[in-house]
Amino acid sequence: MKKLFVLLLVANMAQAQTWQAVPGRIKTPWSEKVTPGQVLPEYPRPQLVRGNWKNLNGLWNYAVTPRSAGNPAAYTGKILVPFAIESALSGVGRTVGKDSLLWYQTTFTRPAGGKKILLHFGAVDWETEVYVNGMLAGSHKGGFDPFSFDITPHLKKKGEQTLVVKVWDPTDQGPQPRGKQVRKPEGIWYTPVTGIWQTVWLEALPETYLATVKQTPDIDQETLTVNTTVVNPVPGDQVLVSAWDNGSKVAETTIEPGGSAVLKIPSPKLWSPSSPFLYDLKLEITRKGKAVDTVKSYFAMRKSSMAKDEKGVYRMLLNNKFLFQYGPLDQGWWPDGLYTAPTDEALLFDVEQTKAMGFNMIRKHIKVEPARWYYHCDRLGMLVWQDMPSGDLGNRWEPRPGIVGRGTDQQRSEASENAYRQEWSAIMDALHNSPSIVVWVPFNEAWGQFKTREITEWTMQKDPSRLVNSASGGNFYPTGHIIDLHNYPDPAMPDADIYGGKQAIVLGEFGGLGLPVDGHVWQQKDNWGYQTFKTAGELFRRYQEYMKKLKELIPLGLSAAVYTQTTDVEVETNGLMTYDRRVFKNPVKSFWEVHQQLYDNK
Missing domain, CATH: 3.20.20.80 (Glycosidases)
Known part of the structure; x- marks a missing residue:
């Protein structure tokens, strides 16, 4: 164990030596706490929690190429994901623009367990293509919404897997939503943000899994409506939905996969700024009495x-x-x-x-x-x-x-x-x-x-x-x-x-x-x-x-x-x-x- 700790320490020190924040800008007190081996390590999706996941934040290779060019012949250097390339914490601090493409490259190993592997992006600004082991896994347009791809078909059975992300972002030279980003910051208009800017992570899942859960409270009827989406359900599968108050079960029901449940929440504790009470929510796909997939969430009763x-x-x-x-x-x-x-x-x-x-x-x-x-x-x-x-x-x-x-x-x-x-x-x-x-x-x-x-x-x-x-x-x-x-x-x-x-x-x-x-x-x-x-x-x-x-x-x-x-x-x-x-x-x-x-x- 001691030998393993030393090896990990040496690896983290070597990684840190290849990155430093871009100097010349004011920094927050937390800037000094950022290290390549531990970048935003918290579970990124508190509303749909599973235990089997892997954080891919850290140092990746990057390159900026003309938009008309093909894949980069070589990568320029290291960028600290998920900080945008223009930021100090990226370690790069340069702009990209509409005539160029931003490329990322990293490697990872497949998480243990699970028949399906999903690759999640919290947000990437703006147009994204994702390649796994040289194969297109998916594309996405949007700078502020999370997206995911099932990359299982593109993975090798074992060993290192290669991930490449290509991004194009025209900032204020395109029609897309971009907030206050402009090419020439001034006044109320700010520095562009190009590429990955939220956590990138992998999730290992069973063949049948809960993809989405939508919950809507109604305090007047004392109910919570829960809508689910299930991938690859098997005939006979059920979804068990239960609500909890500090460890005590207050409601439970069973629905068909992809169905809607209405839970009765008796005498609900109302959420407000003075009393922000949160109930726990648990959902299980069950098959012949056994849990196939389990997720944890939370909700509040408020109107x-x-x-x-x-x-x-x-x-x-x-x-x-x-x-x-x-x-x-x-x-x-x-x-x-x-x-x-x-x-x-x-x-x-x-x-x-x-x-x-x-x-x-x-x-x-x-x-x-x-x-x-x-x-x-x-x-x-x-x-x-x-x-x-x-x-x-x-x-x-x-x-x-x-x-x-x-x-x-x-x-x-x-x-x-x-x-x-x-x-x-x-x-x-x-x-x-x-x-x-x-x-x-x-x-x-x-x-x-x-x-x-x-x-x-x-x-x-x-x-x-x-x-x-x-x-x-x-x-x-x-x-x-x-x-x-x-x-x-x-x-x-x-x-x-x-x-x-x-x-x-x-x-x-x-x-x-x-x-x-x-x-x-x-x-x-x-x-x-x-x-x-x-x-x-x-x-x-x-x-x-x-x-x-x-x-x-x-x-x-x-x-x-x-x-x-x-x-x-x-x-x-x-x-x-x-x-x-x-x-x-x-x-x-x-x-x-x-x-x-x-x-x-x-």
Whole structure:
């Protein structure tokens, strides 16, 4: 055992010597904890857990070639997966662009056990082809949704297997969803993210297995509906579904493979920011009394809805009660990893500190996070508004103070529309089981906004269990549950009677109070905020004034508000924290204390 430990230590040291983070950028405290032998080692999919898996994160070979060229004749060097090639933690720090291809290559051994081997990618931006032992295993388009391939037919019986991944990403020169990535970062537009940026992993499965599980709570009926997809079922197979409360079984039923179960959850414990209770869920495929495949998951009993209050104003409700929702605009960028947090501890830190500052909601702004981020929100009790990442912006409408947009929809190409629809559907499917998500946001500020009524109504039909904010700060139509104003810097609210007063009203963005902190900025010059201050005290006094204004708007009909923003991002210095997460611009306790007045709805 001691000899084995020494060999592993020597191997890890040799691997580490071939990689170092790109110098010259500020780093988070977790950057120093990143080592090639231990990169984001946590199980990446908390909603569908099995034990037999292998993490492929680590040092891979990479090359960048002209798009017109074939396979690379040789690889350039090493890249640390899953950090995007442009990031410091990748060890490379270079751009790729629309005229080039990014290639990855690594080897692995087949996991022990299991007749089927699935290869999973958390996210790859944007167009991906995957080859195993020289054979095409599959392709995928989409920069924010997880995807998998059954690579069993392409594997050798034993020995090393070769994996090659080819990626093309046009960033802002293509019509695909890409969030705030641009070729030339400035202002509110940031560095491109190309290629693999979430965990890559293998899973060993039996011939018959559960591929998907979808769970939807109904607190009024005290039920949980569970839908399953089973691969290669055998006649006579059954799926045993059971719900658990801290080790005690509360419900159980048996269904046919691919069927739907309705579990009765008696006297359910309701999930909320103040009491984020999670039930355990267990599913087993059984054959002649024996378990063929077993997965573990979790769920929560909670309801996101809206209804009129005693004054006839529509309010956003949680569990049939009005709760003012207040949180920061959270863009999920990192100075060392760009889209990718250095460690799971770092990913958790932002959520924990947001909660500690007294916020009860996060608007995840035109980005989708790894599944573990939503898991942290689920278990900590953080409401989430989930944006669809923007793309194909065209001639976007820019919001004016106090004005709700009433422009026209953009005309997008068929390819552009298809890319949007495909990815939005995949994102909603991937995140459906997360109880923390209470609002879907298809569009932001008319950036690429098209066929608003159709997209909004499709979103509502696809997931009736959540509210839909059709276009946060964008062009509004009498569709969806919410009308949303962006107003900088002061708090404001849209007209409660717009479109007949049939929507809840929210302030989807405001604030943006800036304070650059020397030694903790992305660059030394040309940093900015929507309103910049010289001292933390001046900034906080203005923030206190804004909280008083917000409190005055709540009885007038305001259901929620979003402050810009959680952290500085590149040249934007309007975060509650610096970009490197090393400095809070005012004490956490001070924010918590000033926020409590917003939740007293008496």
